[in-house]
Amino acid sequence: MIRVPFLDIQAAHHEIRAELDEAYQRVMKSGWFVLGEDVERFEHDFARYCHVQHGVGISNGLDALRLILEAYDIGKGDEVIVPAHTFTATWLAVIQAGAIPVPVDCDATTYNIDPKAISAAVSSRTRAIMPVHLYGQVADMDPIMRLAERNSLLVIEDAAQAHGAMYKGQAAGSIGHAAAFSFYPGKNLGALGDAGAVVTNDAQIAERVRMLANYGSRVKYQHEVRGYNARLDALQAAFLGVKLQHLDEWNQRRKALADSYKAELANIEGLVLPQKPDGSEPVWHVFVVRHVLRESMQAHLEAHGISTLIHYPVPPHLQKAHRSLGFSVGDFPVTERTCNEVLSLPFGPHLDAVQRAQVVKALRTFCETG
Numbered sequence: 001m002i003r004v005p006f007l008d009i010q011a012a013h014h015e016i017r018a019e020l021d022e023a024y025q026r027v028m029k030s031g032w033f034v035l036g037e038d039v040e041r042f043e044h045d046f047a048r049y050c051h052v053q054h055g056v057g058i059s060n061g062l063d064a065l066r067l068i069l070e071a072y073d074i075g076k077g078d079e080v081i082v083p084a085h086t087f088t089a090t091w092l093a094v095i096q097a098g099a100i101p102v103p104v105d106c107d108a109t110t111y112n113i114d115p116k117a118i119s120a121a122v123s124s125r126t127r128a129i130m131p132v133h134l135y136g137q138v139a140d141m142d143p144i145m146r147l148a149e150r151n152s153l154l155v156i157e158d159a160a161q162a163h164g165a166m167y168k169g170q171a172a173g174s175i176g177h178a179a180a181f182s183f184y185p186g187k188n189l190g191a192l193g194d195a196g197a198v199v200t201n202d203a204q205i206a207e208r209v210r211m212l213a214n215y216g217s218r219v220k221y222q223h224e225v226r227g228y229n230a231r232l233d234a235l236q237a238a239f240l241g242v243k244l245q246h247l248d249e250w251n252q253r254r255k256a257l258a259d260s261y262k263a264e265l266a267n268i269e270g271l272v273l274p275q276k277p278d279g280s281e282p283v284w285h286v287f288v289v290r291h292v293l294r295e296s297m298q299a300h301l302e303a304h305g306i307s308t309l310i311h312y313p314v315p316p317h318l319q320k321a322h323r324s325l326g327f328s329v330g331d332f333p334v335t336e337r338t339c340n341e342v343l344s345l346p347f348g349p350h351l352d353a354v355q356r357a358q359v360v361k362a363l364r365t366f367c368e369t370g
Helices: 009-015 017-030 037-049 061-071 088-096 141-150 203-213 234-244 247-264 294-303 320-325 333-341 353-369
Strands: 054-058 079-083 100-104 126-129 154-158 178-182 196-200 217-219 287-290 342-345
Touching: 009 017, 017 037, 017 234, 037 054, 037 196, 037 234, 054 061, 054 203, 061 088, 061 154, 061 178, 061 196, 061 203, 079 088, 088 100, 088 320, 126 141, 141 154, 196 203, 203 217, 247 287, 247 353, 294 342, 294 353, 333 342
Parallel strands: 079 100, 079 126, 126 154, 154 178
Antiparallel strands: 054 196, 178 196, 287 342
């Protein structure tokens, strides 16, 4: 029995080690470690990759979301519609900006926010909708954008898991008014530490985000607003610039792996596989299956040397951190059922056929024998 890791980050770094070493040496020799040419180059290249005009490097994905909200002056008394099923950072960004997250249940098939349920959550205090492109699949944006236009709302994409994903020919991050990305090491495009970015076609918002991230300053030692230290490190920008050149190829490997999983795990009773709607081109950040006996299935896989994760075991509305918002069990039933059943299988561009076969065999054994 071999050990199957959930994600082999080291294999990715080994594949491009010479390029990463070169980037490291370049930054070391430059002596410029905060902002500078490597950051500017990556901002330009990543914006172009996302089919938008402006990119701003940020310290992490959470800061990127919060700074977008603040750049649009969304704050105290304002409401932002968010998915009930997401990582807590989506909600935290809204709360840290001083606004109120208003959750909407997820779609039972895609696990993204359910567009049909959003309109009921709109109030006179709603300023924005923040869809999350969960698991690497873009949310159903057409109805969201139409609803936003009818109600004069902003759409802020949480694209933290969707680097390179497409929706009806549009790139994740280019559909709404602005978007935030995370480059946490385990992402499809991951730094060697924390990092993030804001992308937008709005030059004024890009400039305001840049200023907020740099102590509220456009000119050194002159501070126009009360900002933050939320800048992207030059070394991380250099590493990300290298990895960006390999992102499409690695995403294609993910797609091939997802196709193999779906073919080899098809028609297993009790095992629910991820679905891809027409017009969607996901980048498969994670490959998530569902089973009512999730804990037993996870234990079975672990006993067979297979590492898995749960994205996510407790939804934000039931987290202790958000108890003051007043939500209870049963408020978002689709999300709660999803969180009780989802399991993320070993995945990534460097998972080989032998490892995949071990995962498939163990899953079949569990589902067919109980």
